[in-house]
Amino acid sequence: MSIELPPLAEVLANSHVVRLPMRVKFRGITQREALLIKGPAGWGEFSAFVEYAPAEASRWLAAGIEAAYESFPEPLRATIPVNATLPAVAASEVGSVLEKYDAPHTIKIKVAEKGQSLQDDLARVAEARRLYPQAALRVDANMGWDIAQAVHALKALSDYDLQYAEQPVPGITGLAQVREQLRNAGITLKIAADEAVRKHTDPLEVSRLGAADLMVIKAQPLGGIAAVLDIAQQAELDVVISSALDSSVGLAQAAALASALPELPYACGLSTGTLFADDVCSEPLLATAGYLPVRRINPDSDKLKQLRPEQQRVDWWLHRVEQCYEQLANA
Template identity: 55%
Template sequence: MYSVPPFDEILATAHVVALPMNVKFRGVSLREVMVFCGPAGWAEFSPFVEYDDVESARWLASALEAGWVGHPEAVRDWVPVNATVPAVSADQVPSVLGAFDAVHTVKIKVAEAGQSLGEDVARVSAVRHALPDAKIRIDANGGWDVEQAVQALRALSVFGLEYAEQPVATIAEMAAVRHALNGSVLIAADESVRKATDPLAVARAGAADLLIIKAAPLGGVRRALDIVAEAGLPAVVSSALDSSVGISTGLALAAALPELPYACGLGTVSLMAGDIAVPSLVAVDGGMRPREVVANPELLERFAAPAERRDWWLERLRRCHALL
């Protein structure tokens, strides 16, 4: 554990930026994040705007660990990374993939509100056509019920799925889908881990074959490592649409895991039209090397959020700091 730094110490180096997206992702076309610099380096606090203070405080704990304690020792110096395809139309797939370098693994968003299974099939088919040898995984963000999930995963399995991430919302539903599919598609748990009051419940219930872990929502790299160790399941490290500063924390987590059998979802800076680091932390030849990221003063100024949004984030920081 570490002592929570005083609020004024965090505030002294805090910047709020609004980073434009090349394509809408999770309904976001402009990603707001806060960054600040502690004794151990730059850190990012960027819970999505709809998250409440209790959930957001875990993101702050992660940022303070990164900035005031630093990252644990790495066991690898290279992390394989997947490309990410948002819930775009099939004809947009080539341009989205074109933003990534040497793609060996792709995560595709499915089950988007207002879209059909036919659109999901077309999107996944377009990726498979463009990358016949790549590993493909899908992410439904809990968008299906059990019946829909089983139907969809049976239809999509013809494209050779590495796994399906969070096909349904609850742990009980996850277990039901996994049982119905009987191993034909592996099931990965994301929201059932990072949004749960008990992140180990999914493992105890036998509801998933692997875990998707994110440092910020779990309260930091060290707590995420403990959860993976206790769960006894393979893990994929993912990001939450972070700037390069936030991605560096995800990379530190991936680099510290004793085993890393899957490519990680840390390539989302490639979906952005702006960043705060030079060079940006993006995949080269399908992977990344963990490194310290320093925010660039010119980019912090260029992408600075409007005054009213900065005030909103500073007040949020104050409330979440009080909860720690």
């Protein structure tokens, strides 16, 4: 970590566990659990997905501690352009999901969902293009295809004038092969790396191997704002800041990160607050006309009580903090 670890007892004493209900299933879940940390600089969020082991989840804790104990960097912009996020819903549901966003100028569409077909993906993308003909469309496969499937699918999907395709296959070498095969077929669709960056021990390898045209980066999985700014400075690729399905507290940190980047050529994936049916504050961090404000979030005490899960889950998260804290202390 770039800052000195505060005492574990202090972190635990100022931790609050919440469970946020979601409007639609996203990443296979309908409820999102998170642990919020109150510190001298404000609030931070630790919401590593429950399946992540302590070694990986500890970076998320580092980000939460950083936000709670360190000031955000001086912003270079007051608002952040953001994309709407379209889960892998049926084509008939595309309109009702997207109308919840305020003036979507950029739409990120989930594809390669388990149990669905390429025809489902094509129908979803086609409907989004029909409803929003002027919007920039991008697709995110979350590593759902193998190389052959990805090349086949992206050839078909490229007919819809996509801005880029995010992490179509697992790993860095897989990305490089997909990108090369598409180029050999005369398709110039840009490839974005997400999991290949945040799940790799060396995030900069994506840049060195020419595996992608841009990097999608999340604040929590890479350890916070300072760590991401360092990676962005060293990588010779465009950067898109995205949400890790954070509450408004985590979104505030991600927006502060995006506001500190020297250049921001693409809309960021920070409008996921619309996916929640409830949030930790009465005025959640939501976009207006496709732009997200850069500001700190202070959870409402009533919301913290209302959204607190059963004690068993609270205890599970507090124990997880202890495990991840030990990883950070021994790093």
